[in-house]
Amino acid sequence: MEDLKIIGEKNIFFIPNVNFSVETGICELEGESYLENTFQFYAPLLKWLEDYMVHVNKPITFHFGLSYFNTSSSRSILDILNTLKQYEQQGGSVTVNWRIRDWDQDMKQDVEDFSIDANLPIHTQNY
Amino acid sequence: MDKKLNILAFDENLEKDHILVYYKGPFIDTVLASIGNRINEIEMNPLLNKKVFSIFLELAQNVSYYSEEREHHDQKSKSYGRGSFLIYDWASHYSLTSANLIKKSWATIITEKCKKINSLDVDALRQWKRELRNQPMHEGQLGANIGLIDMALKAGSPLEVDITPFDEDYDFFALSINVSKTINNNNI
Numbered sequence: 001m002e003d004l005k006i007i008g009e010k011n012i013f014f015i016p017n018v019n020f021s022v023e024t025g026i027c028e029l030e031g032e033s034y035l036e037n038t039f040q041f042y043a044p045l046l047k048w049l050e051d052y053m054v055h056v057n058k059p060i061t062f063h064f065g066l067s068y069f070n071t072s073s074s075r076s077i078l079d080i081l082n083t084l085k086q087y088e089q090q091g092g093s094v095t096v097n098w099r100i101r102d103w104d105q106d107m108k109q110d111v112e113d114f115s116i117d118a119n120l121p122i123h124t125q126n127y
Numbered sequence: 128m129d130k131k132l133n134i135l136a137f138d139e140n141l142e143k144d145h146i147l148v149y150y151k152g153p154f155i156d157t158v159l160a161s162i163g164n165r166i167n168e169i170e171m172n173p174l175l176n177k178k179v180f181s182i183f184l185e186l187a188q189n190v191s192y193y194s195e196e197r198e199h200h201d202q203k204s205k206s207y208g209r210g211s212f213l214i215y216d217w218a219s220h221y222s223l224t225s226a227n228l229i230k231k232s233w234a235t236i237i238t239e240k241c242k243k244i245n246s247l248d249v250d251a252l253r254q255w256k257r258e259l260r261n262q263p264m265h266e267g268q269l270g271a272n273i274g275l276i277d278m279a280l281k282a283g284s285p286l287e288v289d290i291t292p293f294d295e296d297y298d299f300f301a302l303s304i305n306v307s308k309t310i311n312n313n314n315i
Contacts, residue, residue: 012160034184036156068177070184071274075260103174106181106281109253117257 001055004048008032015041016066020048025058029080030065030099033073042076049083059093060084064111064122067101074110081118088120095123102126147221148214153198153207154191159184162212169216178281178306179214179221185274186225186302187212194227195297220284220308226301234290234298241302244276245285252280282306 001022008017014032035041062084069077088094100107108124115122141149147169148162166183170176194208210227247255256276279286282304289301
């Protein structure tokens with residue numbers, strides 16, 4: 001299994017930075033998410049997590065640093081959280097963090113809703 | 128000569144009416160990116176800026192996906208909806224409007240959905256948004272089906288729907304929402 005790296009860019013669409021490490025189990029998804037084909041972009045991320053759960057089976061620490069996502073992306077983000085929840089239910093160790101700008105009350109609300117939806121605690125860090 | 132005078136009158140009207148952004152045409156990705164960049168230059172408060180940007184993008188994606196007046200781009204083998212988009216800049220709030228053609232059969236569905244959204248409080252809206260987001264996607268679905276609710280939550284103000292008959296098959300559908308320049312901590 002290999003690391004998953006995607007270098008983000010903010011151009012016509014907003015591609016987030018992806019950095020998933022097999023060695024450490026640390027997964028980072030940060031930047032902004034507004035994509036031409038949301039489901040196509042997130043499919044390999046979900047596939048990577050599923051492979052990791054089966055073949056590596058070590059703790060996962062997921063760091064979200066998304067500062068903007070459109071509603072289409074929000075669905076795929078929930079898919080990631082649901083996959084992590086599933087891992088936890090199978091006995092895997094999962095920690096989820098989310099960095100939020102201290103002024104961003106809308107993001108705070110969105111992250112709360114993700115946490116309720118996936119039934120997974122999300123530790124927020126203000127900056 | 129006549130034409131020039133009309134353009135001048137048109138420009139003056141835009142200014143008089145506090146119109147900050149006005150676009151009519153196909154909702155192509157590159158155009159949306161330019162409007163988005165412009166929006167990001169207008170408002171200095173980061174939260175207000177983000178609210179206006181997010182609402183613009185959800186409105187624009189609705190036009191691009193669902194407008195019945197479409198323009199095909201062979202290069203991308205993709206079609207884009209045509210419509211209009213406006214931002215008014217008032218002293219107390221921004222007002223964002225999108226407009227496009229819809230099938231007559233959609234008029235009631237959209238009106239009812241907006242009515243329901245306007246009748247719910249923040250907690251009920253959040254719950255409904257979560258319910259819809261949890262539903263499985265059906266084939267050909269383009270978005271997450273939560274754009275209207277998300278807009279109402281971010282704006283903290285009602286969705287205003289204006290539907291005018293266009294011809295036998297289509298209605299002209301305009302959707303407006305205000306974003307207050309005074310940000311309230313409770314969000315609504």
